[in-house]
Amino acid sequence: MLTNIVYAIMITVTIPKVMNFADGMKLLDMLPTGYNEDYVNSLLNALGSDGRNAYLFQQIPLDLIYPCLFGVTYCLVFAFIIKKINKEDSFLFYLCFVPVFAGIFDYLENIGIITMLKSYPDNSTIMTQLTNIFSILKSTLTAIYFVTLIIALLTLLTKYIISRNEKTTHS
Template sequence: MKMMIPTKKYGRQAALFGLAAAGFYLLMIYITLAHIEALSGLRPFDMRPGGYSAEQANSLINALGSSGRRYYLTRQIPLDLVYPSLMALTLVSLLKWLGSRDVSQKLVRIGTWLSITAAIADYLENAGICLMILSWPETSANTVLAASVASIVKSGLTTAAVLTVLLSAVFWASKRARTYAR
């Protein structure tokens, strides 16, 4: 006989982490990243899912000026040090909740792995952004390349993690619909 895992805990965790993640995301999008874009006239690194070249990175860092660079490091980066964990915890909690409702454990494991590695890639992106800003105007092409690759990887893994959660939810909803249809 299969033992049922308590699911309320996962649902509450998903809701709490999700609300916190949404709050941080909104702060970043509408305040810090919007301010960075207004200062520089260019899209911030965090808003470039396709990455960026050394020329684009240097243009952004230069356009920010010293106060904009300080703002990026002291306002945006601290928020973006909390957000990746909150996002991963939200997705993992949702997956655990769905997994406790008879969704494939393989799908739960894949989604959990994707969520955690997306957060790690986001932290690597943040480290690269900090290095670029702190070393400017002597930013190395390798640092830019590493940060850009981390941005691309983060975007791809985050998309895959969210799609895995959505796919899991569709499987759960279709199982549930078939059960009620009987």
């Protein structure tokens, strides 16, 4: 519940607030396919001093809480589901760690964003490229997790329906 509350606050409050400073440009956190140095410079320029401060002191602090919550919560959710479908001794167990790694890449992305916000306008190309890689890895792992979660939930639902039908047939 806490994970989703923090996420909801970021999506509905802090991210839109920071985006208002940038004339609607998407924040780096919200670009799952990545970005380049020109986009970063355009965004940081469009944000202006007040927008960069809002990003750094309003959005980023929440985004320093969220990756840990995401990693732990969704690791446990997936572990619960694979236990329910009796697959905890299979390779599926290792998929529990996908959200943990997504969280780690989110932290690395945040460190890069903080560095770029603080060093603007003197951002390094290497920092931009590394942060971009972390953003893409975070987004890719998050997408993989949710696709896997949906498949696991469908498997659990199928198992439940079959079990229920067998009980009805034998009664």
